[in-house]
Amino acid sequence: MNELKYNIVMFAYNEQDNIETSITSVFNSTDEYLHRFYVIANGCTDNTVSVAEGVKQKLNFDKLTVHEIELGDKCNAWNTYVHELADEVTVHFFVDADVRFSPDCFPKMAEKLHATPDQTVIIAGMPLSGRNLDFYRSLVIERSCFFGNLYGMKWSYIQRIREKSFYLPIGLNWIDSFLTKAANTDLSFGKENLPNRTTWLDGVGYDFEKLSVFKLSDIRLYINRIARYELGKIQEVFLDRLPSEQWPRDMTPINEQIDADFDALTKHLGPIKKRMVRKRLTRLLNKARNSI
Structure with missing residues (x-):
């Protein structure tokens, strides 16, 4: 993995209660081949930005940049990274700010994606917790789905997105579904998936705290x-x-x-x-x- 560098972008909207745990988990799950780590705080009205900056100082996490944008919309944040911030490193990881990551997941996933054929452009992080764990694992394995909690993307696919001027519309909901369809059809949004567009590593991915009916x-x-x-x-x-x-x-x-x-x-x-x-x-x- 001498030249296999990777970026991570974390999207955060009012995540002051979770973001320290998530940033710390990224810090503990990366290696020296991490190139840049962006936290895109989109439209936050709480202390997400100050908490993130505090964690950066606490961990001496020099590769972390907190990038603040005014509009609170995840699609706009995704467009901002893909079309403006992403640079020419091999793999780009997209993560949410309310999850934790399995040990060494980023170098492991980067190496796996880099070793795949050209037509494979996404590696899905495997869900490792949750009441419907078996169902969501089946979506990854059997239906080539991936989720915004954690996935990696080849630089070649970002280039393809830019060449096609593909943007997620601001205000779009159910983003994971649209990104899955985009990747599996090479942005054509046809009815049939192309083969071998996604991959995964069993046991490598993310987990999260279960929601409580008492909170x-x-x-x-x-x-x-x-x-x-x-x-x-x-x-x-x-x-x-x-x-x-x-x-x-x-x-x-x-x-x-x-x-x-x-x-x-x-x-x-x-x-x-x-x-x-x-x-x-x-x-x-x-x-x-x-x-x-």
């Missing part, structure tokens, strides 16, 4: 997660009608169409999920209107 913050997180996934599925119907080259850079026009025909588009949902999606959609639309 209000965990209950809110769970509700937001459901609403995000269900709204993303509806957004997907609209985006599937367009070639990715014609995707809007911002989902607001599509969200307005969803709002205008909300009852018909959500008739498959029960009343509780319907209210969750309505609340999330309204929040996104109000945010877009207030930014004008």
